[in-house]
Amino acid sequence: MKILNSPAKASEYRKSLKGSVGFVPTMGALHEGHLSLIKKAKSENDFVIVSIFVNPTQFLPGEDFNKYPRRLEADFEICKRAGVDAVFTPTPENMYSEDEILIKAPKVKGYILEGFFRPGHFDGVLQVVNKLFNIIRPTRAYFGKKDAQQLYLIKQMVKNFFFDIEIIECDTVREKDGLALSSRNIYLSEIERNRALSISKALKRAAKLSASIKDTEKIKEEMLKILDVDEMQYIAFVDRDFNYIKEIIPGNTIILIAAKVGETRLIDNIFI
Numbered sequence: 129m130k131i132l133n134s135p136a137k138a139s140e141y142r143k144s145l146k147g148s149v150g151f152v153p154t155m156g157a158l159h160e161g162h163l164s165l166i167k168k169a170k171s172e173n174d175f176v177i178v179s180i181f182v183n184p185t186q187f188l189p190g191e192d193f194n195k196y197p198r199r200l201e202a203d204f205e206i207c208k209r210a211g212v213d214a215v216f217t218p219t220p221e222n223m224y225s226e227d228e229i230l231i232k233a234p235k236v237k238g239y240i241l242e243g244f245f246r247p248g249h250f251d252g253v254l255q256v257v258n259k260l261f262n263i264i265r266p267t268r269a270y271f272g273k274k275d276a277q278q279l280y281l282i283k284q285m286v287k288n289f290f291f292d293i294e295i296i297e298c299d300t301v302r303e304k305d306g307l308a309l310s311s312r313n314i315y316l317s318e319i320e321r322n323r324a325l326s327i328s329k330a331l332k333r334a335a336k337l338s339a340s341i342k343d344t345e346k347i348k349e350e351m352l353k354i355l356d357v358d359e360m361q362y363i364a365f366v367d368r369d370f371n372y373i374k375e376i377i378p379g380n381t382i383i384l385i386a387a388k389v390g391e392t393r394l395i396d397n398i399f400i
């Protein structure tokens with residue numbers, strides 16, 4: 129497995145590949161969720177490249193950029209075992225220059241929900257994914273539905289910038305008890321982890337209720353009875369294009385939650 133630590137090395141490697149390339153962008157601290165993306169990429173392409181880069185421009189001042197888990201050696205081992213062909217590990221210095229041309233997330237859908245609580249976050253995500261796509265030039269790129277708004281915005285960017293890349297949506301991998309896997313789960317104490325479970329439980333209940341109740345306010349009331357968190361940031365009902373909806377549309381509804389348990393901010397969602 130090749131380790132490519134600069135855009136120049138990654139570009140050179142990419143040029144040597146003849147065949148389809150599946151690309152899995154990550155921030156590392158790999159878990160079964162990431163692994164499911166890697167496995168899917170492996171089954172659908174001739175080559176698989178994973179990037180591991182804790183991108184500074186998508187963290188707001190005061191967020192967890194410094195304490196974000198970094199476990200490069202363990203991640204390499206996981207990738208090697210999964211049959212990854214190359215891991216791209218750039219640095220902020222070789223990815224960014226001063227006074228760059230910037231990409232701006234769309235004014236509405238880049239600044240609601242995650243974009244409202246983390247203003248500018250998606251500008252940073254799109255900036256780095258744009259660079260990654262240009263360096264890796266993948267045939268297919270794999271993203272998790274757990275970051276549903278990110279997935280939607282990346283699909284928009286591919287459309288708006290005419291990238292010739294197929295975006296593959298991957299289902300959220302959960303622990304047996306329902307907790308969505310996330311690199312940030314390691315911040316949770318045992319008690320907090322138990323309380324965090326109320327997020328996936330509320331979503332599961334909402335999905336069940338949505339079969340008989342269409343009014344999203346009524347479903348939200350029921351979700352609030354289950355949720356046991358310290359700071360509720362949002363419970364939202366949107367269609368797959370991230371337009372707010374008042375009534376459940378079967379097959380075209382995403383219910384999203386963002387909440388803090390202790391100091392840890394968690395997101396999760398369910399596609400109806």
Ligand SMILES: Nc1ncnc2c1ncn2[C@@H]1O[C@H](COP(=O)(O)OP(=O)(O)OP(=O)(O)O)[C@@H](O)[C@H]1O
Pocket residue numbers: 153154155156160161162164165270271272273274275298299300301302308309310311312313
């Ligand atoms: N539980 C999961 N199931 C499927 N895909 C996931 C899961 N968690 C993350 N991913 C996907 O993996 C890719 C990389 O995500 P990232 O490295 O930020 O991991 P993360 O666990 O979501 O971290 P964070 O705690 O920062 O949210 C994204 O496309 C993300 O949607």
Ligand SMILES: CC(C)(CO)[C@@H](O)C(=O)[O-]
Pocket residue numbers: 153154155181183186253256257275278
């Ligand atoms: C897509 C991504 C790798 C960009 O830094 C990140 O936002 C993530 O891990 O979801």
Ligand code: BAL
Pocket residue numbers: 155186187275278
């Ligand atoms: N999974 C999205 C990356 C972030 O929270 O910054």
